[in-house]
Amino acid sequence: MNVDLTEIEPVERRVDTLLRAETDEGTYLLIVESQGKPDKKKLGSWPYYLSYLYEKYSWQPVLIVVTQSSATARWAAQPIHLGVRGCPSLTVQPLVLSPDNVPLIADAQEAVRKPSLAVLSAMTHGRGRKAPAILESLATALKEVEPDTAAAFAALVDSCLADPQAKQLWRDLMTAMQYFFRHPLAEEVREQGREQGLEQGRNEGRVEDRAEMVLDLLRWRGIEVPESVRQRVEACTDLEQLKVWSQRAVQVSRASELFVAE
Structure with missing residues (x-):
């Protein structure tokens, strides 16, 4: 087989959200993928994302799968093994966030005390009858957070809300907050509104x-x-x-x- 692995034609590959995290242990790249249902294509694209980012930046990439479905969470948590059975050359183990391992925060006072956890709660529980209380509590909490961080949180939650009604509610809540208008997502929301x-x-x-x-x-x-x-x-x-x-x-x-x- 041809030993040249160069891709002649560009193939568009996009992750849902990519964050750089500076920690005491070093820099990490957080690949956040919102997953509504199992998708066999991810078994190839997720290893590619990790390898590509490590090759490009030499920082450790971390794959985080966010889902609002317990069944999808069980599917995503299964390791991806590439290579010989029993002795894989590459194993990908996603970090899965779902309703099963993230607490539900629908109280504004608790959300103000734990804004980061409230963000994860909205990303994993933000649908159904409880969605308004969850999202409104988080919107209250973000008013107490540094504006640039709050804007990033707002965009991250937006990318993970699969329910159209919940997404629209979240965008309505965010357009009322001045800092949000400095975030690129705000222009998208305004354009849709126009x-x-x-x-x-x-x-x-x-x-x-x-x-x-x-x-x-x-x-x-x-x-x-x-x-x-x-x-x-x-x-x-x-x-x-x-x-x-x-x-x-x-x-x-x-x-x-x-x-x-x-």
């Missing part, structure tokens, strides 16, 4: 145009439009409903007949 605002504006414009069309069709046909009908049409925000009424407006003999089938 896009949503533009789309909402376009939808509102289409609704208003369609409502006006319904009323205009009735007037053009010489049909009197009572105030009650006008108010009901203008108050409707359902574009599909307005389309139905506009189709009826070319057939009915009285304005009230727009609503006969409802």
Whole structure:
């Protein structure tokens, strides 16, 4: 086989979060991977991440897998052995954080006392009915943390929230905190907000145009439009409903007949 291991074509590989930790023992690179379910591809990519980072920086890389699923935690905790069975050339043993080994912190006072643990709690327990209490407690705690650190914590939690509702709640909580606006994630959140605002504006414009069309069709046909009908049409925000009424407006003999089938 070819002894040249150079990759001719670049292959995009990204970890979820990469942190550099300065400790009394030296520098570590923390690879934080958020894992929602088992993925066989990780059995190859995780060893690659570790080897690549060690080759590039000569600092010890540490693989941390964060999951909100106990079943996924058991899968991720299994060592990855590469080589001869019983005598592997490379063994990867992830450090797994999950609901099974991280305490749940949903009390603001406790979160203020233990902000780092509250961050891990949000990363591993932040879903379901308890998510609002967990995330709101952490948001309170981050107000007491040094701004740059708090912003990094906020981004780390964001990367590990798999539940769309929990992620949106977290972003809503963070956009109210001034330090967060200095973090790159804040620009992403603001851009999404701008896009949503533009789309909402376009939808509102289409609704208003369609409502006006319904009323205009009735007037053009010489049909009197009572105030009650006008108010009901203008108050409707359902574009599909307005389309139905506009189709009826070319057939009915009285304005009230727009609503006969409802």
